[in-house]
Amino acid sequence: MNTAPYFHLVLQPDLGVVSTIRRFTNDLYQRVLDRELAGRLALATHEVLENAISYSNGRETELRIDIEGDEVNLRTWNHADPERIEAIKDGIDHLMAAADPDAYYQECISVSYQRTDGGSGLGLARIRNEADMSLSYEIDRDRVCIRATTKLVGGLRA
């Protein structure tokens, strides 16, 4: 039997619940994880879920948090349009390829300042830089899985 802790949520896309889910998961993180790690994961949970809901084509969205070995994994699944899928792939590829993540994040902030479409384009960049998590994706037709991973610093509290 797999006894590794996990949390799995399936929801109808609704941006109004993201802050509620962040608070709930933050309480879970604070209970079992190092405080600094919990703070980073709370930020990442908010941004990755908000990203998944914002760019869902209306079908259900999922959030799963797993503690696996010495890693914590956040995963979201949604269904997205082809243009959005390409943007996600491109965004994550560039974030993960950046030789200097801090400098690239500042570039992202400067680009965000120039944007006038209401978006920030910073959600995934915050996960990469501020939450210090690696990002990857898996695409199956219109179904998108985004995974954010970090080391389980400090282990699990008893």
Add this chain to the structure above:
Amino acid sequence: MTLQLANLEAPMLTADSVVTDKILTTRLHGTADTESRPGLEGYVSELHKEACRLGMSKVVVDLRNLEFMNSSSFKVFITWLGQVMELPADAQYRIHVLSNPSTHQWQRRSLAALSCFAVDLVTIET
């Protein structure tokens, strides 16, 4: 001259401001997320206009009770800093941020990134 800035009263986010001795102090309380972003955007825009109109030398932004700020609200602050940077040098005002990263851990890295964007204008107090 008196401050002409209505308080922000969004469901999850409130803000209010006062002026004392050429310093405008604004306090945010709650959560700055997608739902509260339009209100925050309008409030910060008016705050900037008032800081310019009143010739403020400094704006203090008290985020000690701001539980969280998402990326779209973060952009509201980036836009604000950019607007201040685009002012003539003698019209620019400094922005001093009061933070509480021991309670709200996101503030440590987010505010550091924000201050890097406008390094000559922004100071962070923990």
